Amino acid sequence: MLAVEGLVKKYGKQNAVNDISFSLQGGEVVGLLGPNGAGKSTTMKCIVGLLRKTAGKIEIGGHDHLSVAAKKLFSYIPETPHVYDLLTVWEHLQFIAQAYHVSDWKEKAEQWIEIYELSDKRDKLGRDLSKGMRQKVSICCALLPDPELLFxxxxxxGLDPKAIKNTKRIFNELKQRGKTILVSTHLIDSVETIADRIMIMKNGNIIGNDTLANLKASFDQGGDSSLEDLFLELTKDE
Known part of the structure; x- marks a missing residue:
């Protein structure tokens, strides 16, 4: 579903992403972990086309990542949710539905609004929403077209505990339906229970890419460390 080969992103002479390669298969949830400045968000932005890559090849569903065919296959939820100031919550969903030609969109939109407890906010303008509410709107908009790949x-x-629990459940349901999900996060415990595979980045490099069990077997002789312990060990300064 996603193939990244030799991805490089430079800012001046500095490599933010240093010649990395990886792939994601259908029905796979992959957690992308790393300290601040590791290159996680840069990698994701290069994949979705928000940043111009310096070198490398990226394909989504067999299509070049910048093609319209590729863009139809994925949704992207950024770290800082962006909403339109003068559109209501409902109008955001209507806009996405029309842009992606979603059939029966009203019924689907109602379902997501109910799950994320936005029913009483449906007529609120984007500029009047809290960060948490903006995050919920972004997630609802991303899920509405039913994409094959989600970033x-x-x-x-910014999400409340109930919304976090619902999001984890949705991840599992999407995975069962063969969808592919790449999750970048600092909240290690939130990805430990849902990810099939963990990728760990440090200084623009991928230093670990395997199942949690295999990573523990490779780097933890005792075998009883948590993902947090493993992460801190792998990313510590030499």
Missing amino acids: FDEPMI
């Missing part, structure tokens, strides 16, 4: 950059930040 979540820090999806849990």
Whole structure:
């Protein structure tokens, strides 16, 4: 579903992403972990086309990542949710439905609004929403077209505990339906229970890419460390 080969992103002479390669299969939830400045968000923005890559090849569903065919296949939820100031919550969903030609969109929109407890906010303008509410609107808009591939950059930040629980449940349901999800996060415990595979980045490099069990077997001799312990060990300064 996603193939990244030799991705490089430079800012001047500095490599933010240093020649990384990885792939994601259908029905897979992959957690992308790393300290601040590791290159997680830069990698994701290069994939979705918000940043111009310096070098490398990226394909989504066999299509070049910048093509219209590729863009029809994925949704992206940024770390900082962006909404339109003068559109209501409902109008955001209507806009996405029309842009992606979603059939029966009103019924689907009602379902997502109910799940994320936005029913009483449906007529509120984007400029009047809190960060948490903006995050919920962004997630609802991303889920409405029923994409094959979803990119979540820090999806849990700003969400209340119930919304976090619902989002984890939705991840599992999407996975069962064969959808592919890449989740970038600092909240290690939020991804430990849902990810099939963990990718760990440090200084623009991927230093670990495997199932949690295999990562523990490779780097933890005792075998009883948590993902947090493993993460801190792998990303510590030398």
